[in-house]
Amino acid sequence: MIIDLVFNEKKTSREVARYMGLPQSTVMSVVQVFKKEHRIHKKTATGRKRRLTTAQEFQLFEMSQERDNISVDEIRRRFLQQYPEFGHISKTTIYRTLERGKKGLIGMDPPPERYLEPIERYWPKKRGRPRAGAGSESSSMNNVLEPSVSIMEESGPIETSAADKDISRQRRSLSIAEREMIISLFFNENRTIREVADFMHLAKSTVSSVVQVFKKEHRIQRKTSTGRKKKLSDEHEHMIMDILSQKEDITIEETRNRFLSLNPDVPNISKSTIYRIMENCQSKLRARSDMEVFVGIFVHSTEDNPLIIMPGMVMGVLNTKIEFMESLEELDHLKAEYGFTDSNIHYMTPSQFMMPGMIDTHIHASQFPNNGVAMDLPLLEWLQTYTFPTEANFSDTLFAREVYSKVVERLLRNGTTTAAYFGTIHLEGSKILADVVHDKGQRALIGKVNMMRNCPEYYREMSVQESIRDTEEFIRYVRSIQSPLVQPIVTPRFAPTCPEDQLASLGQLAAKYGCHIQSHLCETQPECNWVKELFPWAKSYTDVYDSMRLLSEKSVMAHCIWLTDDEIYTLRERGVGISHCPNSNVSIRSGLCDIRRLLNSGLKVGLGTDCSGGYCPSILDSMRQSLQVSNILALDRDQDYQRITYKEAFRMATLGGAKVLNMEDRIGNFEIDKEFDALLIDVSAPGSAIDIFSKDTVEDKVQKFIYTGDDRNIARVYVAGHRILDLHNKNLH
Numbered sequence: 001m002i003i004d005l006v007f008n009e010k011k012t013s014r015e016v017a018r019y020m021g022l023p024q025s026t027v028m029s030v031v032q033v034f035k036k037e038h039r040i041h042k043k044t045a046t047g048r049k050r051r052l053t054t055a056q057e058f059q060l061f062e063m064s065q066e067r068d069n070i071s072v073d074e075i076r077r078r079f080l081q082q083y084p085e086f087g088h089i090s091k092t093t094i095y096r097t098l099e100r101g102k103k104g105l106i107g108m109d110p111p112p113e114r115y116l117e118p119i120e121r122y123w124p125k126k127r128g129r130p131r132a133g134a135g136s137e138s139s140s141m142n143n144v145l146e147p148s149v150s151i152m153e154e155s156g157p158i159e160t161s162a163a164d165k166d167i168s169r170q171r172r173s174l175s176i177a178e179r180e181m182i183i184s185l186f187f188n189e190n191r192t193i194r195e196v197a198d199f200m201h202l203a204k205s206t207v208s209s210v211v212q213v214f215k216k217e218h219r220i221q222r223k224t225s226t227g228r229k230k231k232l233s234d235e236h237e238h239m240i241m242d243i244l245s246q247k248e249d250i251t252i253e254e255t256r257n258r259f260l261s262l263n264p265d266v267p268n269i270s271k272s273t274i275y276r277i278m279e280n281c282q283s284k285l286r287a288r289s290d291m292e293v294f295v296g297i298f299v300h301s302t303e304d305n306p307l308i309i310m311p312g313m314v315m316g317v318l319n320t321k322i323e324f325m326e327s328l329e330e331l332d333h334l335k336a337e338y339g340f341t342d343s344n345i346h347y348m349t350p351s352q353f354m355m356p357g358m359i360d361t362h363i364h365a366s367q368f369p370n371n372g373v374a375m376d377l378p379l380l381e382w383l384q385t386y387t388f389p390t391e392a393n394f395s396d397t398l399f400a401r402e403v404y405s406k407v408v409e410r411l412l413r414n415g416t417t418t419a420a421y422f423g424t425i426h427l428e429g430s431k432i433l434a435d436v437v438h439d440k441g442q443r444a445l446i447g448k449v450n451m452m453r454n455c456p457e458y459y460r461e462m463s464v465q466e467s468i469r470d471t472e473e474f475i476r477y478v479r480s481i482q483s484p485l486v487q488p489i490v491t492p493r494f495a496p497t498c499p500e501d502q503l504a505s506l507g508q509l510a511a512k513y514g515c516h517i518q519s520h521l522c523e524t525q526p527e528c529n530w531v532k533e534l535f536p537w538a539k540s541y542t543d544v545y546d547s548m549r550l551l552s553e554k555s556v557m558a559h560c561i562w563l564t565d566d567e568i569y570t571l572r573e574r575g576v577g578i579s580h581c582p583n584s585n586v587s588i589r590s591g592l593c594d595i596r597r598l599l600n601s602g603l604k605v606g607l608g609t610d611c612s613g614g615y616c617p618s619i620l621d622s623m624r625q626s627l628q629v630s631n632i633l634a635l636d637r638d639q640d641y642q643r644i645t646y647k648e649a650f651r652m653a654t655l656g657g658a659k660v661l662n663m664e665d666r667i668g669n670f671e672i673d674k675e676f677d678a679l680l681i682d683v684s685a686p687g688s689a690i691d692i693f694s695k696d697t698v699e700d701k702v703q704k705f706i707y708t709g710d711d712r713n714i715a716r717v718y719v720a721g722h723r724i725l726d727l728h729n730k731n732l733h
């Protein structure tokens with residue numbers, strides 16, 4: 001990776017060190033060894049080696065001797081007139097050649113051991129301008145420069161060796177070429193005073209005074225605090241892009257003149273600024289707008305392995321889907337094959353990794369106002385006392401929009417890229433939920449709730465006909481949005497609130513439209529007993545739903561704490577998915593669900609927040625609570641009882657959830673051709689509650705995120721390839 005970043009990506013060793021979290025000396029030594037092994041010498045800014053012939057070097061030197069105050073610009077102009085095939089020669093090269101001339105070194109390669117010797121030897125001992133043409137060692141800038149250059153000598157970032165840093169730099173008068181060089185590096189190449197001083201091995205004060213004098217002479221504005229030249233405003237940058245795009249072969253000079261004539265107030269603009277804007281434009285034009293490429297660590301689950309960590313990978317996302325996932329070594333081949341450029345690539349930092357989006361398989365969007373309150377009653381009393389009155393408020397569509405907007409934003413913020421929502425019985429309010437989800441770019445199943453008994457007069461559907469008519473209209477409405485992400489889900493609340501004919505009609509409706517179905521099953525013992533009373537003919541609670549054709553591989557049943565073995569068997573036979581909601585199960589004391597038993601029986605299990613039975617809208621919390629519930633169950637079991645591992649919790653939150661919603665062919669992990677629903681996790685994000693230490697492995701970081709992370713660590717959220725949330729760009733939605 002170091003080699004790739006330095007030699008292919010043209011990163012400096014400082015950048016690579018920062019990116020990989022390594023000491024710079026380590027990076028530099030890897031680079032040095034590689035250079036030696038591959039005999040890589042000086043590279044030009046473009047990464048290609050290009051050397052002047054000895055004749056050309058002499059030519060340059062002679063030009064500089066013709067007149068006392070000839071400028072580097074003039075030397076360059078004349079040189080390029082003579083050698084038009086050369087195309088371009090940087091001032092640095094000219095400057096260095098002149099210094100080689102002064103040392104009498106033109107035509108000679110510096111002996112390699114010179115690189116190893118202390119630099120003082122070559123540094124002028126006497127003050128005063130070095131004499132041109134003298135072969136004296138004391139004036140050699142060349143020898144000073146050579147060992148200090150790490151990778152790109154001509155215009156790339158410059159780094160000094162450790163030896164350089166120990167040398168106290170002297171103040172002395174400068175040659176014209178040196179002044180030119182300082183001006184060029186500072187104003188055209190945008191180097192800081194320190195970089196220039198390091199590069200030329202001069203005292204910072206010397207460089208600074210040259211810059212100051214030049215600024216005064218040319219009335220150049222003050223620099224910004226970052227040490228860079230004042231950035232052009234976006235408006236000016238766009239203006240330059242416009243000018244560049246108006247004429248294909250426009251020169252930089254022409255661009256500058258046109259820009260300055262349009263903006264007489266702007267005192268100056270360097271050629272390199274225009275050049276940078278031009279490069280950016282071209283790179284953006286060359287970049288495929290339909291492809292995004294990510295480099296770094298990817299974490300996901302498969303059927304066989306609950307947690308796979310893949311460092312040093314490159315993933316390509318084309319439109320909405322994962323196009324490729326390869327080792328970073330393949331980057332160049334992939335660039336060639338797919339035609340993407342560096343501007344398509346997002347490099348993750350060492351504290352970041354990418355994981356699949358989390359999936360909430362059971363949440364009541366309409367209970368969000370009660371999140372974190374009203375936990376003092378058990379389920380059936382809780383419904384009558386708190387929940388039904390709250391849900392009744394959703395006849396008010398303004399209120400519905402207010403709450404639903406907050407719910408969806410909160411879930412996205414917490415990394416839930418897909419959710420199975422319960423709305424309320426209200427048709428209009430439920431349509432609003434679908435609209436909001438669609439607008440915000442989340443993937444979801446949206447349910448209009450069906451119920452018409454054992455609930456308040458003011459909050460119930462009035463007849464089976466009305467219930468089915470409204471539900472059918474709702475299904476058609478959601479389908480009419482034509483969103484590939486938002487689908488309707490048929491939602492009988494639970495058996496106690498739905499008479500047989502209503503359940504049967506809803507089963508038929510779901511079959512007619514090929515819809516998903518969701519409900520509650522075996523959440524509390526009193527509820528199970530009540531169902532026995534209400535449906536005396538049924539073999540079990542599960543059998544009630546099964547008899548009404550409500551169980552299929554597109555059905556999601558929440559809770560399932562009190563299932564008998566027979567019920568488990570039926571659910572598995574039908575391919576039903578189970579939504580495990582541990583926070584809710586403990587908060588309103590419904591029971592401890594033995595997920596190991598369900599998993600061992602071959603059932604599909606995902607996680608649900610079940611807000612507001614559960615008080616936390618984050619699936620991270622559901623993972624933790626599922627681990628706690630499993631630990632508590634283990635306290636009462638044999639030694640060989642297998643607790644849920646954090647890796648399994650991770651899988652339930654991602655791939656498991658996808659299977660429960662029957663979407664595993666589209667989402668849940670990073671298999672090729674799946675939709676790119678993903679989270680960029682940063683364990684060291686600002687304000688993060690996670691403590692990371694130098695000895696932490698990548699797996700430690702992942703585990704710490706699961707146990708101690710929160711929304712502050714979710715830097716970006718992608719759904720179907722779209723970045724719908726970015727911590728650093730809060731305005732995306």
Ligand SMILES: O=c1[nH]c(=O)c2nc[nH]c2[nH]1
Nearest residue numbers: 387493494520584610613
């Ligand atoms: O946790 C639950 N929340 C509900 O809203 C509900 N309705 C029936 N059963 C339920 N369980």
